[in-house]
Structures are given as C-alpha cells and as structure tokens.
Amino acid sequence: MSLTGTPFFLFSILLLIVAVVLPFALWGRVAGPRLVRIVARLLMLLFAQITAITVVFVMVNNANNLYDSWGDLLGTGNHIDQARNLGADGLGGKNLKDEPKVLQHFRPADDPVLGAGVQMTDLKGQISGVNGEVYVWLPPQYNDPAYKNKKFPVVELLPGYPGSAKSWFGSLKANEQLGSLMQSGAVKPFILVAPRTNVLSNADSGCVNIPGKVNADSWLTVDVRQMVIDNFRAGDKPDSWGLAGYSAGAHCATKLALAHPDRYRAAVGMSGYNDPAIERDSLAGKDPKLRVETNPMHILKAANEAGKPPRTALYISGASGDGYQAGTGLKELAKNPTTVTVQQISSGAGGHTVPVWKRQVPEIFRWFGLYLRG
Incomplete structure (x- = not known):
C-alpha cells in the first residue's frame, strides 16, 4: 500500500x-x-x-508531500545506477546533439491529489546515472490548434528536503492555481516539470555532482531538461527555461541557474539559503570545498571576477532570517546582466510552511513571464 x-x-x-x-x-x-x-x-x-x-504523520505527509514511498521514508530506495565523473559541464564529454532522443511513455499521475492533467514517466538518466519519476503538466494552450506550432517555456519545480516531486502539484496546487490564469491570459503559458530530487538515502544531494556518489546536478539540468525537449513542444534555448524551488529547493534553483546560464534564464527561490551547510543532511554542506563552490554567492562572485556575470534573473522571497538575507546578499553582488529581485515576507505570514509558498505561486509565475519565452 x-x-x-x-x-x-x-x-x-x-x-x-x-x-x-x-x-x-x-x-x-x-x-x-x-x-x-x-x-x-x-x-x-x-x-x-x-x-x-x-x-x-500521514496527515502531515499528505499535506506537505515529504515522502513519496516507504523506500523514501526508510531510506531503502535506490535511484543511483552510477555516478562517474562528468566534468565541469556535467556532460561527461558528450554532446547532446549527437545523442539519440529520449522518447518516454507518459501515463496519468498515480495520485489523484495532484489534480487533472498531471502526467508522469519513469526516467533513466543516461548522462547522470540517476533514475526517478518526472511529473509534467501542460498549459491549457498546449493542445489548442492555434498553438500547434508554438514551443512553450518550461519551469522545473523543486521541493524542499525531505520532499516529494509531487509537492508543487499536490501541496502548492500550482497547476490548479495557474490553469485558469493561463487560460485568461493573466499568466503566460508554461510547461511545469517536477522531477524527483530525493535520490539518495537519508541525505540531501544539494543538487550537486559528486563523483562516486551522485550526479544530481546533471540529472536535473541535463537528463530531465533534454527529456522534456525531446518529448514536448518545449523551447530548447536558455530563455525558455527557469527553475523554482522552496526551502532546500530554493537553494538548488538559485545555484543551478547561476551555474548554468547556458541552460536557464531565470530562477525563483522561496525561503531558501546560500550556505548548503544550513541543511544538516546536505552532502555539499559537509564537504568544505563543495560548501564554498556550491554557494550561490561564491558562484556569482567568481563569475563577476572572471568578467562574465551570468545573464540570469533571480527572484528571492523570504522572511527575515528565512531567505530574505540570502536574497539581499545576492542582490549586492549582482552586476549587469544579472538581476536580483528580493521580496520580503512578513514574519507573521506563516513561517517556513507550505501555505506561505502556495500563496506566492501566481506572483512568481507572473514574474517568470517577464523573462521566459518559448
């Protein structure tokens, strides 16, 4: 069961x-x-x-989508086939243009709480060596004949830790909130993609590549991204791709967007952090070298010093002591063409909780509409 x-x-x-x-x-x-x-x-x-x-426990888990399965809860799930050294670009020397298309079979999501229109597939990451489920929701316009030749922008949705790939649809109700807004034109149409991020037993990958352990960065930014491009009318340029996350997922979204401006144009982080060691189970936070290298502040500072500030737009929201300072720190470092928008949330808004993030969904997608296009 x-x-x-x-x-x-x-x-x-x-x-x-x-x-x-x-x-x-x-x-x-x-x-x-x-x-x-x-x-x-x-x-x-x-x-x-x-x-x-x-x-x-079941009520809390269902409300917050913390654990998907018994394997996730007990730490017995295995989602790693291999974790070879893929190099600085996370591609392992491969050119994706030379690789065969990753054509997947999609089926309706196996949990009715996710709402109508959510479909899923089980993806074997050919580059990363990570295996996991990926949920996809298509905007109302996708099957409209008037849009038959249109490619759509995509936002990858990342949960906190522990967290389920279902959370943005099950707890935050992103598809239910955005469907009517996209239909009316109040929000631009986006393809929403929610991949598994809990790929290690009792540990937070920090969305990084660690040879011999996990290639979580390549799973999200190479395998999942390419699979969506191969199976849907999704744009394949950086200007068509964004990331959004809350808590540990906010850290991942910010880090990945800054580290890969050749793949993503924009990212949203809600109630996140810059120092990965804030999450006590983070593998990156436990490694002194990775702790520095995967800090978005370091990534942005290093890019600036190299004379290559990334063409990345960030939207950071959070209360004081819960993400706000992480955003202001990045904003102080930002140099054109990097932009950072910081939204302070009232300390009495509800704390580090799903309702706080759920209320922000329409606003962050209106913001994405300023930067992403198909």
Whole structure:
C-alpha cells in the first residue's frame, strides 16, 4: 500500500478506531496472572499511541508531500545506477546533439491529489546515472490548434528536503492555481516539470555532482531538461527555461541557474539559503570545498571576477532570517546582466510552511513571464 494517498490514510484511521475501541472492549476481560494482564493492557495503550502518531504523520505527509514511498521514508530506495565523473559541464564529454532522443511513455499521475492533467514517466538518466519519476503538466494552450506550432517555456519545480516531486502539484496546487490564469491570459503559458530530487538515502544531494556518489546536478539540468525537449513542444534555448524551488529547493534553483546560464534564464527561490551547510543532511554542506563552490554567492562572485556575470534573473522571497538575507546578499553582488529581485515576507505570514509558498505561486509565475519565452 502506497505511503501517500487516500487508501493508506483511511487504513490508518481504521487502525486508530480499533486501537481506541480495543481497551474499552477488553480491558476488564483480560485473563491470566496479574503480570500478564498488566502487559496486555500496556500493549493496548501502546498500540493506541502508535496508531495516533501514525495518523498524524500521514496527515502531515499528505499535506506537505515529504515522502513519496516507504523506500523514501526508510531510506531503502535506490535511484543511483552510477555516478562517474562528468566534468565541469556535467556532460561527461558528450554532446547532446549527437545523442539519440529520449522518447518516454507518459501515463496519468498515480495520485489523484495532484489534480487533472498531471502526467508522469519513469526516467533513466543516461548522462547522470540517476533514475526517478518526472511529473509534467501542460498549459491549457498546449493542445489548442492555434498553438500547434508554438514551443512553450518550461519551469522545473523543486521541493524542499525531505520532499516529494509531487509537492508543487499536490501541496502548492500550482497547476490548479495557474490553469485558469493561463487560460485568461493573466499568466503566460508554461510547461511545469517536477522531477524527483530525493535520490539518495537519508541525505540531501544539494543538487550537486559528486563523483562516486551522485550526479544530481546533471540529472536535473541535463537528463530531465533534454527529456522534456525531446518529448514536448518545449523551447530548447536558455530563455525558455527557469527553475523554482522552496526551502532546500530554493537553494538548488538559485545555484543551478547561476551555474548554468547556458541552460536557464531565470530562477525563483522561496525561503531558501546560500550556505548548503544550513541543511544538516546536505552532502555539499559537509564537504568544505563543495560548501564554498556550491554557494550561490561564491558562484556569482567568481563569475563577476572572471568578467562574465551570468545573464540570469533571480527572484528571492523570504522572511527575515528565512531567505530574505540570502536574497539581499545576492542582490549586492549582482552586476549587469544579472538581476536580483528580493521580496520580503512578513514574519507573521506563516513561517517556513507550505501555505506561505502556495500563496506566492501566481506572483512568481507572473514574474517568470517577464523573462521566459518559448
């Protein structure tokens, strides 16, 4: 039974009801020596406590999309085939133009909470060696005959850690919020792509490449990106691609956009951070060299010193102490053509939570409309 979704939630509630009723029905009927009766009653109370905690966990997990499967929760899932050294560009010496197209079979998303129109595929990353599910939502205009020759801009959606690829559709309701706005013209049409980011057991990859461990950067910026271009009418130039993330996903979005201006034009980071060590399970944060090299402040500063400030637009939002300072730090470093927009969120808006990020979805996509085109 899946960890997420309605069936397991209903099953956990059923167990809780049984756990509550059981002591009332059997408390005075337990037979045997006094020690046996005490142990039996303690077990009934323990069962009630465990089932109550399970129901709360399932409710929180379903609301925030933290863990997709039992493998994610228990750290037994394996999404890495190989992690060879792919070099500075993350391509391993390959030219994507010479590679065969990665044509995928898509099916309706397996969780109804994601809403209508979300489809998914299981992708084997030929460059990165990472395997995982990728969810895709197409804008209302995609199947409109008037747009049959149009290519659409794309935004990759990244969750926090721990986090599920479903979160932007399941918790933030991005597709439900944006569908009508795109249909009315209030927001430009975008293809939304949500790839798996939780690819390691009990560790945050930091969206970086670590030879021998994981090639999370190449998974997101090469394999997923190329797969979307090969399967949909998606633009293939940097001006057609953006990234958006919250919490740890905000760090990833900002870092990847600054590191790969040849692949992405814009990025949004909500309640993020620059120093990867802020996430205690971050592999990049635990490595002194990677901690510096993968800090967006360092990436931007190094590009500036090399005389090549990236043509990257960033939108950073957050409360004081929760992303705002990360944005102002980047803004102080930005040199043309780099632009950084910082939006301060009130400290009383709701904290580091899904509702705060959910409310920002329409605004950040209006902002994307200023920079991305098909």
